[in-house]
Amino acid sequence: MRIATRSVLSRAAASCMVLAAALALVGLQATGETASAATQKAAPVVTCTTANTKLTVAKVSRPVNHLLLKATNTGTKPCYAYIAPYLRAGADAQAPVAWNEDSTPQAVVTLKHGQSAYAAITTSTPEGEGGAKEKTLGVFFAGRKGDAAGKEKTLKLSKGGIFFNSAATVTYWQDNAGDALSW
Structure with missing residues (x-):
């Protein structure tokens, strides 16, 4: 029974880590798009x-x-x-x-x-x-x-x-x- 509990916890932890990584990637992509859009709008100095x-x-x-x-x-x-x-x-x-x-x-x-x-x-x-x-x-x-x-x-x-x-x-x-x- 302990083995089954660990297996379920490991899967849950792995799922959370995959979800966190996916959200972080989406956040980085959004930040990059916002930064490049701001760069395009800024007047050259x-x-x-x-x-x-x-x-x-x-x-x-x-x-x-x-x-x-x-x-x-x-x-x-x-x-x-x-x-x-x-x-x-x-x-x-x-x-x-x-x-x-x-x-x-x-x-x-x-x-x-x-x-x-x-x-x-x-x-x-x-x-x-x-x-x-x-x-x-x-x-x-x-x-x-x-x-x-x-x-x-x-x-x-x-x-x-x-x-x-x-x-x-x-x-x-x-x-x-x-x-x-x-x-």
Whole structure:
């Protein structure tokens, strides 16, 4: 009698396991179909460049010796603002402004149409060397691999120019001005 009881229990357990496996398979198939349908509906995301964004630069009162660079997506597709902008302070700049590596965000900033990303520019510090007043700021976006993407956009700086020295840095793109200016 014990053998018969075990046999019935074994069959019942096996039936339950087959049923559970079948339900799990159906669930995985449904999840896969839902995910692929969502992927097909999502708009492709492109790299932000000067062709699909509007760039502005403004002097801020605090912190001192800072500018705020704003990039607003004017394109029809969402775009990624990768890493940080490449900046050329003045027409005769020999090298781009250094990136502030401490300002790396947790994720790439994604801009939907009309949304903005921000980067703070420290123009000079007392520790910096040399320097000059510059009247223009050249801006390139970075691509996914860190290379320059698209064409340069030249922005005019405030009348009389802005003083830049060797300590100038720019933050990584941030999704709000407050975070950008906190560096």
